[in-house]
Amino acid sequence: MSGALADLKVLDLSRVLAGPWAGQMLADLGADVVKVERPEVGDDTRAWGPPYLQDADGRDTSEAAYFLSANRNKRSITIDFTQPEGQRRVRELVAKADVLIENFKVGGLAAYGLDYASLQQLNPRLIYCSVTGFGQDGPYAKRAGYDFMIQAMGGLMSITGRADNEEGAGPVKVGVALTDILTGLYASNAILAALAERARSGQGQHIDLALLDVQVACLGNQALNYLTTGKPPRRLGNAHPNIVPYQDFPTADGDFILTVGNDGQFRRFCEVAGHSEWASDARFASNAQRVAHREQLIPLIRQATVFRTTAQWIAELEQAGVPCGPINDLSQVFDDAQIKARGVQISLPHALSGGVKLVANPIRLSRTPVEYRSAPPLLGQHNAEVIADWLGTQAAG
Template identity: 60%
Template structure:
């Protein structure tokens, strides 16, 4: 059932950072209860097209964006703005091991659903708050979205073509700040879970998009801290390795990633220019970095002589790292991607085909592999089941809550 089988996660998050963390926990076997607003649900349900289509070819309420981060979860539609809804969350928190939320700072405290309030009911609770800027500091009250954080956190200043080529700061093509924040959050949660096994105590976790974005500036960030020079945008080039770039072959661009001097020698041999590796301007990587403006045009002239497939085949035989630049059609039909289970199919009752294709989990574990137990749920589809199983509520009690608009059972979804 997975290494986290038996762990109950109460997921009050939405959009991408929190759902990324909870989907990972769900893939590892945890029971994830996704709390959603009745009638609307997670904001990303409406972030389309594309939307999943039903048997008549009509768009459903399930966007591709929503489906990307919400498998292995149970949807419980509860109005937490109501006192009755807040009471349900408190009762569920008493049963939960982990709670994740990404409300604005102070929102849940006003509703009596903050860490201190729920800790009093369940001292073993691990409570993780994900926000744009953290729970403290001058920006704490601000809303934070991935695009804003990529800009404020510096990654856009490193991404895109150089100024002299007419480039501008550019965001990544996916919500990488959100996704990485979710990864850090899940790591912290697992560490807190281990600590609880030892101490018996839960704890509070404060994770911010901006903090995690700065953390994964990695070598570029530390380069600035080391020499005080602001790194420029370099397009596809590497700041400290050359040649390590996308190069134009006679038909299309491809990637060469020479990681050491021996690989450079082999590249020059394949290119028919062995003397280039003996040139004192280029023989060592540090020299190639200092003289990149001289070397890069030479490499480009060489690669333009043959098609990309020729280069990839010959360089692979020589042990020089290289590869194609794939679009997503090529990615999801690639034999290695398929072999590794990175494209999966799960049953989905509203899909016209009866199933939905999703991206697989990259973690491969020998004893406790990830599991794919359920496609992303319809809004409120598990409300009755969750309240019955975890709170032992009767059909009559559930019907009463629905009549009071405190919950939605998803009957009309």
């Protein structure tokens, strides 16, 4: 392997999404990531379907699309570490590992001697990353945490959904397990930071990542809107709390997104819309005034946008340098010329189907690019191979 993280050995004991996403990130960057799974059952998400990967005859296989999304470039081995023999095997692998990722409940691995305190004595250079719902301490530490619940508890759903005065108002979750994915990205960043520090100190360390912490951290400007004013932000549908106009608008044949980021762009939008007077109106001349008078401005814009098609608006506004875009479904996304040009969809050989379509890693490195070595593995596909590679003569027994 020749990636940026070549020669890095990662033992991935995690399941579902946050931990596996971190592991896939490291694997894409060249690390040898070994996924440790339960015999016969494996990662829970192998069965989280339909949809399932289909074979050449169009029949469902045993591999769910969910599992395929987070386990590319890994090797799978099966170990029952609830048993002494399995615990011994994991410790043998840990002795050779640089990184271990796990997302068991707090204290869950201590019963098997696989907690950080135990494994750090075996391998002082080990970076041990724990991903939980609420972290290693605090009153909720023992609770299980799932993305949907964390989106609610962490405030994301309070600012997602239609405004209270609109039809269909109410809190709504994001359409993908975003908190899990963001936690996986934070985890991979933390692991890389710990590895950089280990290069100086020679010592590993424990990483404590909580989904709830990550969700609150990712509230971004909305968190600061609250901390600055003491007023909880409210749901605004597709509108922006700090910028106007910055939302969806109806067209003659659908809808489009208008994202005006400064006063110059607003003036150009007004000219294209045939309402240059809006830009000189004291209520709308600056962004701060547009935010204060959004209830007057937005209906005016909506009345104007319905007279042209989505394609017409996008063509004219792009010509004027005003950011805008269509609202695509996923078939339109993967058929988009820019997505195709950037190679966002890839395909890798797969034992059950001949090939599997996947989404490319968005990182572009000039000297050590991401490599797509293998499709998500079958359960236990690399049992003998990994033991031989990592343990050599210890493979016996």
